[in-house]
Amino acid sequence: MAPVTFEKRALTKKSENIAEWYNDVVLRAGLAEYSEIKGCMIIKPHGYALWEHTQKVLNAWFKADGVQNAYFPVFIPMHLLQKEKEHVAGFSPELAVVTHAGGEELAEPLAIRPTSETIMYATFGKWVQSWRDLPLKINQWCNVVRWEKRTYPFLRTSEFLWQEGHTVHADEDDAMAMVLRALEWYRRFYEEQFAISPYVGLKSSSEKFAGAERTYSVEIVLPDGKALQAATSHYLGTHFAKAFDITYLDDAGKSTITHQTSWGLSTRAIGGLVLSHGDDAGLVLPPRVAPQQVVVLAVGGKDEAKAQSAIAYARTLTDHLQHAGVRAVLDEDMNHSMGYRINEWELKGVPVRLEIGGREAEAKTATWVRRDTFEKGTVAEAELTGMVETLLSGIQSSLLERSEELKRELTVDVASWKEFTKVLDGRKTFLRALWCEDPTCEAEIKNETKTTPRVLELDRRDERVEGTCVKCGDPAHRHWLFAQSY
RNA sequence: GGGGUAGUGGUCUAGCUUGGUAUGAUCCGUGGUUCGGGACCACGUGACCGUCGGUUCAAAUCCGACCUACCCCA
Numbered sequence: 001m002a003p004v005t006f007e008k009r010a011l012t013k014k015s016e017n018i019a020e021w022y023n024d025v026v027l028r029a030g031l032a033e034y035s036e037i038k039g040c041m042i043i044k045p046h047g048y049a050l051w052e053h054t055q056k057v058l059n060a061w062f063k064a065d066g067v068q069n070a071y072f073p074v075f076i077p078m079h080l081l082q083k084e085k086e087h088v089a090g091f092s093p094e095l096a097v098v099t100h101a102g103g104e105e106l107a108e109p110l111a112i113r114p115t116s117e118t119i120m121y122a123t124f125g126k127w128v129q130s131w132r133d134l135p136l137k138i139n140q141w142c143n144v145v146r147w148e149k150r151t152y153p154f155l156r157t158s159e160f161l162w163q164e165g166h167t168v169h170a171d172e173d174d175a176m177a178m179v180l181r182a183l184e185w186y187r188r189f190y191e192e193q194f195a196i197s198p199y200v201g202l203k204s205s206s207e208k209f210a211g212a213e214r215t216y217s218v219e220i221v222l223p224d225g226k227a228l229q230a231a232t233s234h235y236l237g238t239h240f241a242k243a244f245d246i247t248y249l250d251d252a253g254k255s256t257i258t259h260q261t262s263w264g265l266s267t268r269a270i271g272g273l274v275l276s277h278g279d280d281a282g283l284v285l286p287p288r289v290a291p292q293q294v295v296v297l298a299v300g301g302k303d304e305a306k307a308q309s310a311i312a313y314a315r316t317l318t319d320h321l322q323h324a325g326v327r328a329v330l331d332e333d334m335n336h337s338m339g340y341r342i343n344e345w346e347l348k349g350v351p352v353r354l355e356i357g358g359r360e361a362e363a364k365t366a367t368w369v370r371r372d373t374f375e376k377g378t379v380a381e382a383e384l385t386g387m388v389e390t391l392l393s394g395i396q397s398s399l400l401e402r403s404e405e406l407k408r409e410l411t412v413d414v415a416s417w418k419e420f421t422k423v424l425d426g427r428k429t430f431l432r433a434l435w436c437e438d439p440t441c442e443a444e445i446k447n448e449t450k451t452t453p454r455v456l457e458l459d460r461r462d463e464r465v466e467g468t469c470v471k472c473g474d475p476a477h478r479h480w481l482f483a484q485s486y
Numbered sequence: 487g488g489g490g491u492a493g494u495g496g497u498c499u500a501g502c503u504u505g506g507u508a509u510g511a512u513c514c515g516u517g518g519u520u521c522g523g524g525a526c527c528a529c530g531u532g533a534c535c536g537u538c539g540g541u542u543c544a545a546a547u548c549c550g551a552c553c554u555a556c557c558c559c560a
Contacts, residue, residue, distance in 0.1 A: 017557085019556085019557075019558095020556080020557075023555095023556075034554080034555070036536095036553090036554075037554090038553080038554065038555090149487085151555095299521075299522055300520085300521045300522090301521060301522080302520080302521070307521080334521075336521095336524080336525095337520090337521065337523085337524065337525055338521065338522055338523060338524090338525095339522095339523040339524040339525085340523085340524040340525090341523090341524085342522095342523055342524080343523075343524055344524085346523095355522070357521095357522060358522095359522080367522085450560085
């Protein structure tokens with residue numbers, strides 16, 4: 001295989017400066033660009049296609065579980081937002097508020113939703129009357145606004161797109177089952193679709209959602225050793241139900257408080273995808289989510305007749321693949337050089353490239369190149385569809401394997417505070433350690449190491465070891481994962 | 487939160503110190519030569535120099551404020 005060099009494209013190397021590399025890739029792969037509004041980005045077709053795919057997959061799972069899509073207003077009257085104390089305290093610092101409309105000052109300012117609990121639950125109270133109305137499961141796909149001081153494309157933007165599921169249940173058990181079901185959808189989504197192996201678990205009390213009883217999250221391990229909170233699922237308990245009077249009459253005619261959940265996944269996921277799989281040549285997309293899975297590149301030549309037959313043959317192969325259900329796209333642009341075209345497709349992360357020139361047209365073969373490994377080969381036309389399917393599933397699984405490997409490499413079990421800080425010397429990584437779960441201790445850990453508890457892994461929730469906290473030495477019973485957060 | 491860097495055709499950029507309407511490249515268009523890892527020639531289109539204000543006969547350039555983005559550190 002000829003060595004692949006990237007000297008001419010002026011893309012920052014991922015290993016040299018991952019932050020600059022990330023910005024370069026987002027812009028040059030055509031995922032998004034900046035707008036005139038602080039912290040708000042324009043999601044371009046290539047990036048939006050990834051979001052549409054996310055919607056398609058999640059919607060199918062939601063609906064199969066009886067979750068219905070609906071839509072609530074973008075404006076939230078301040079008095080509603082203020083009904084749940086912890087909730088308003090948590091979101092106030094980053095609220096955008098409309099004070100004027102129609103040329104007049106509004107009698108009551110309207111917040112632009114940072115999340116929709118309050119506006120939805122004001123209505124849910126009316127929808128839920130009887131035990132027969134439960135569970136109520138509503139989801140909405142929308143934009144929300146949180147005025148962030150520091151923003152990055154996709155990872156943290158002032159406005160972002162997400163889905164927010166909101167459910168109402170008769171009791172805690174039913175609500176908790178929902179919380180865990182949503183969490184499992186997210187875990188599965190990252191693993192099966194984005195080829196990212198995440199950690200899944202419970203957040204510490206100081207990291208939980210404002211107004212929630214408990215928050216669970218999906219955390220992904222990024223190549224630089226930092227953590228990205230990639231989806232969340234909250235058990236809200238009865239906090240909001242009390243504030244918004246969401247009660248029902250049970251089968252004995254007794255008025256009973258409801259238990260609620262909310263859960264969401266946002267366009268931040270796309271940032272995680274870019275960071276997880278991209279390389280020095282640009283984006284690398286897992287085949288399942290790639291808007292284009294195969295690009296068929298018609299190669300021109302000195303001989304006009306040969307070039308024409310190459311183009312015709314490339315069209316035929318593209319049709320074949322499309323009929324076989326492969327998302328294939330034809331590139332017959334002869335105005336740019338071979339190298340230019342290849343680099344553009346590599347930047348966009350298309351998993352498989354077929355190169356079709358006079359040689360292939362004559363021999364009825366195709367030359368294929370894998371985007372993730374740059375491995376190259378030739379296949380006969382009759383075997384093309386099968387070969388492409390093999391390559392696509394091979395790329396999907398090897399990306400996931402690499403992600404699992406990265407997760408293992410970047411997670412270190414530590415037994416003492418000395419070990420904890422030593423592991424973090426000169427690098428960033430996830431650490432698993434016994435922790436007392438005390439907020440004061442948590443703050444000290446953060447001050448000294450910048451790391452925070454990311455999650456208590458799901459299968460360790462019932463852990464009950466008799467040990468001491470890695471930091472303060474108080475009694476501790478469960479191992480938590482710590483890392484520096486994005 | 488602290489420190490730094492930068493904003494000039496669609497994109498990247500020279501010019502700024504020492505004020506006189508803007509350099510080059512790329513993209514795009516036309517024609518031609520090319521074509522298996524970012525080709526080339528010719529001609530052409532495209533800029534109220536981030537915004538607002540000040541100084542001046544004259545401001546991309548000097549002064550002030552603001553906006554936006556990026557980097558590094560908390």
